[in-house]
Amino acid sequence: MKLRFDDSVEAFRAEFLEWLAVNRPPAEAIEADPPRSSAYIPEWAASFTRRMFDDGWLVPGWPPERGGRNAGPIETLVYLEELNKANVPRTTNPQGLGIIAPSLLDYGTEEQIENYAMPLLRGETSACLGMSEPDAGSDLANLKTRAVRDGDNFIINGQKVWTSGANFADFCFLFCRTDPDAPKHKGISIVLMPMDTPGVTVRPLTEIISPEYPDLNEVFLDDVVLPVSNLVGELNNGWAMANGSLAHERSMVWLMGVMGMESSMNELLAEAPALLASLSAAEQATAADDIAGLYIDTVASRCLGYRGFARYVKTGSAPEQALMKMYSTEIRRDLLQIAAELRGPAALPTGLSRHGAVGSLDAYFTTFGGTISAGSSEIQRNIVAERVLGLPRG
Amino acid sequence: MDLELSDDQFELRDNIRSVLEGACPPSVVRAVYEGQGTSAELWQQMVELYWPALGVAEDAGGLGMGFVEVGLLAEELGRAAAPGPLLAMVTQYIPMVEAAGAADPLAAAIAGETIGALAYAENGRWEPAAVAASAEGSGDAWSVTGTKGAVLGGANADVFAVVARTAEGLGVFLVERSDAAVDVPALLDPGLELADLEFAAAPATVLLAPGPDAEAVIDAVASQASVAMALHVIGACRRIFEVTLDYAKVREQYDRVIGSFQALKHRFAEMYLAVERANAVGYYAALAIAEDAPDRAEAVHVAKAAAGDCQRLLAQDGLQLHGGIGYTWENDLHFLLKRAKSGDVLCGGRGFHRARLAALLGLGEAA
Numbered sequence: 001m002k003l004r005f006d007d008s009v010e011a012f013r014a015e016f017l018e019w020l021a022v023n024r025p026p027a028e029a030i031e032a033d034p035p036r037s038s039a040y041i042p043e044w045a046a047s048f049t050r051r052m053f054d055d056g057w058l059v060p061g062w063p064p065e066r067g068g069r070n071a072g073p074i075e076t077l078v079y080l081e082e083l084n085k086a087n088v089p090r091t092t093n094p095q096g097l098g099i100i101a102p103s104l105l106d107y108g109t110e111e112q113i114e115n116y117a118m119p120l121l122r123g124e125t126s127a128c129l130g131m132s133e134p135d136a137g138s139d140l141a142n143l144k145t146r147a148v149r150d151g152d153n154f155i156i157n158g159q160k161v162w163t164s165g166a167n168f169a170d171f172c173f174l175f176c177r178t179d180p181d182a183p184k185h186k187g188i189s190i191v192l193m194p195m196d197t198p199g200v201t202v203r204p205l206t207e208i209i210s211p212e213y214p215d216l217n218e219v220f221l222d223d224v225v226l227p228v229s230n231l232v233g234e235l236n237n238g239w240a241m242a243n244g245s246l247a248h249e250r251s252m253v254w255l256m257g258v259m260g261m262e263s264s265m266n267e268l269l270a271e272a273p274a275l276l277a278s279l280s281a282a283e284q285a286t287a288a289d290d291i292a293g294l295y296i297d298t299v300a301s302r303c304l305g306y307r308g309f310a311r312y313v314k315t316g317s318a319p320e321q322a323l324m325k326m327y328s329t330e331i332r333r334d335l336l337q338i339a340a341e342l343r344g345p346a347a348l349p350t351g352l353s354r355h356g357a358v359g360s361l362d363a364y365f366t367t368f369g370g371t372i373s374a375g376s377s378e379i380q381r382n383i384v385a386e387r388v389l390g391l392p393r394g
Numbered sequence: 395m396d397l398e399l400s401d402d403q404f405e406l407r408d409n410i411r412s413v414l415e416g417a418c419p420p421s422v423v424r425a426v427y428e429g430q431g432t433s434a435e436l437w438q439q440m441v442e443l444y445w446p447a448l449g450v451a452e453d454a455g456g457l458g459m460g461f462v463e464v465g466l467l468a469e470e471l472g473r474a475a476a477p478g479p480l481l482a483m484v485t486q487y488i489p490m491v492e493a494a495g496a497a498d499p500l501a502a503a504i505a506g507e508t509i510g511a512l513a514y515a516e517n518g519r520w521e522p523a524a525v526a527a528s529a530e531g532s533g534d535a536w537s538v539t540g541t542k543g544a545v546l547g548g549a550n551a552d553v554f555a556v557v558a559r560t561a562e563g564l565g566v567f568l569v570e571r572s573d574a575a576v577d578v579p580a581l582l583d584p585g586l587e588l589a590d591l592e593f594a595a596a597p598a599t600v601l602l603a604p605g606p607d608a609e610a611v612i613d614a615v616a617s618q619a620s621v622a623m624a625l626h627v628i629g630a631c632r633r634i635f636e637v638t639l640d641y642a643k644v645r646e647q648y649d650r651v652i653g654s655f656q657a658l659k660h661r662f663a664e665m666y667l668a669v670e671r672a673n674a675v676g677y678y679a680a681l682a683i684a685e686d687a688p689d690r691a692e693a694v695h696v697a698k699a700a701a702g703d704c705q706r707l708l709a710q711d712g713l714q715l716h717g718g719i720g721y722t723w724e725n726d727l728h729f730l731l732k733r734a735k736s737g738d739v740l741c742g743g744r745g746f747h748r749a750r751l752a753a754l755l756g757l758g759e760a761a
């Protein structure tokens with residue numbers, strides 16, 4: 001165990017900070033056109049992505065021709081931390097950069113990489129992830145959208161739901177059933193679907209907060225024709241690939257949860273003395289105890305995350321990572337609830353600018369995006385119990 | 395930053411664990427509980443292994459290991475619910491004697507010739523403000539008057555390092571057992587060997603001369619002891635978790651193992667989180683102490699408070715999920731339950747450390 005990073009890591013950090021100081025998108029530009037959807041790319045984001053790509057700072061762990069510099073995992077961690085500290089959004093298309101591009105690099109053809117992955121990495125396009133359906137939520141393998149082979153094409157019919165960013169994305173990483181007779185997990189394939197293909201209808205779903213800026217969508221697919229060359233990887237191997245690409249995400253996604261929690265906690269601590277000043281002594285004691293408990297969780301999420309990361313780097317897997325999804329999203333929810341309660345009626349005003357603000361109920365409600373999506377907290381508990389602790393399924 | 399134990403640290407932990415599995419199985423703990431045996435033989439074995447000297451600097455005759463390693467020992471002792479003075483020696487008395495630079499008492503302690511205990515808390519309060527015991531004197535002739543409660547390892551101690559108040563502030567004084575009134579009440583967990591002490595103008599020698607320097611040392615030693623106790627509690631809790639999980643995999647009801655019920659699976663996921671959460675912040679605090687990190691004070695309170703959260707859940711669900719068998723004296727589970735609960739209230743309980751943390755965070759007084 002040690003608290004310091006090696007000198008070489010510190011040198012890497014310094015180099016990145018120097019680059020970031022020159023190349024970061026101007027705060028006024030971000031404020032004028034903020035990240036508000038999972039696939040909408042403001043002008044400043046497109047050019048920032050391009051600069052990161054060109055200078056090897058987009059995905060530091062990748063080779064230079066893919067926007068990286070062959071950095072190690074610890075360097076990547078430091079890079080993500082510094083971006084967060086500087087309050088610079090790394091991407092406005094997290095599914096594209098975090099899941100879809102890496103999956104294409106792993107499983108796609110040369111042509112798919114050239115036509116779909118590289119434009120994503122250069123900030124020219126954005127992509128959405130079409131997994132969930134009305135009857136396939138937690139039980140994703142139950143998906144029914146059909147892709148039927150017809151000569152050199154697939155004909156696709158079905159419906160997706162909760163597709164983040166489908167209203168802005170250029171293409172969709174679409175999960176379909178290609179073998180209805182195989183067991184659930186063995187008949188699923190992934191196809192690349194340009195969103196302007198005839199037969200694709202996108203209907204935005206207004207959300208619980210900020211109905212004027214929907215990010216979730218229903219996507220209806222009626223006789224959508226796609227060339228067979230848009231199949232990603234092997235036919236009927238979609239489930240295995242999905243687990244592979246999500247693993248990419250999980251090795252680092254904990255850090256976002258931890259850093260989000262830390263910045264909310266810092267904000268709360270900065271405001272707490274003023275908020276507590278107007279309370280009675282008994283209320284103050286309760287509030288102080290609530291905040292102290294959340295502070296413990298903040299420290300614990302960092303320590304657990306870092307320890308799991310160290311284990312992951314050493315051995316390629318870490319049980320902590322299964323805990324981190326449910327833990328980091330639930331403590332963030334709890335923190336934003338306490339912060340809003342402390343603020344009383346001042347927590348009630350609503351609007352886009354208040355999404356992330358500690359102490360608004362807007363912020364509290366948006367945390368459920370974390371506890372429900374990408375495997376709900378309940379599903380995470382099942383996973384921990386069955387895969388980490390070895391309790392029997394069923 | 396690397397928060398994973400190093401290979402050497404894992405090896406040390408495994409060594410300690412296997413020694414304790416041999417030397418301190420539940421039958422040894424049971425013998426102490428049932429008055430059929432004492433901790434003396436176990437203590438002798440530990441002395442022969444130089445465990446009392448684990449964290450003592452090499453030039454003072456110790457093994458020169460860091461505080462993380464001391465934490466590993468404290469955790470493993472909790473896992474075994476080990477009876478005897480080692481925990482008190484390694485995490486309280488010896489660090490105080492070493493910090494005071496008292497070569498002779500230190501040499502006697504690590505050689506196992508004297509058993510010492512740190513007498514700090516009064517009325518259950520583990521904090522300087524609670525110290526009412528007083529010392530008077532000068533040079534080498536002092537006397538101590540007052541009471542100390544729940545002194546860890548006090549039952550079999552030969553000498554007490556007593557924190558007492560003087561006109562110059564707090565100091566630490568050595569009092570021989572024969573000069574104190576020692577009361578050993580019947581305890582939930584006899585292995586902790588807690589004692590209540592009374593001093594009536596007891597003759598004493600000075601270990602740490604009273605004043606601001608002594609107060610800083612007392613604070614540092616008390617902080618280390620709190621973190622070590624946190625890890626000790628966590629060790630007991632992790633073992634509770636393991637035996638409860640094992641039981642849930644074999645105990646059948648309604649024609650299936652009880653661990654296949656989702657209601658219980660989710661409780662196991664919660665317990666696992668509570669143990670890992672406490673463990674992660676516990677070792678973070680140990681590392682913060684070892685490397686004197688700027689957030690070390692917060693880390694200490696976080697660690698002991700998180701251990702408190704952990705034992706609340708693990709003692710409760712560990713017992714509950716065993717059903718009736720967990721409610722019996724015959725089953726070994728209760729040694730761990732009692733160690734976890736007892737450890738929580740020593741060195742400041744969950745509520746104490748949460749309030750201290752809140753005060754450090756600027757959220758009001760710690761009073």
Ligand SMILES: Cc1cc2nc3c(=O)[nH]c(=O)nc-3n(C[C@H](O)[C@H](O)[C@H](O)COP(=O)(O)OP(=O)(O)OC[C@H]3O[C@@H](n4cnc5c(N)ncnc54)[C@H](O)[C@@H]3O)c2cc1C
Nearest residue numbers: 129130131132137138162163164369372373374375376378
């Ligand atoms: C903000 C947001 C963004 C999203 N973005 C995308 C996206 O881009 N692409 C995409 O494909 N999907 C996306 N989703 C969908 C998301 O993955 C699903 O909502 C999620 O998998 C849960 O499915 P469901 O909504 O159908 O709930 P259900 O599966 O119906 O679950 C309802 C409740 O039952 C519980 N439950 C279900 N099964 C079990 C079980 N076995 N044991 C215990 N409890 C259980 C759940 O935890 C939940 O509390 C997004 C969702 C949200 C909220």
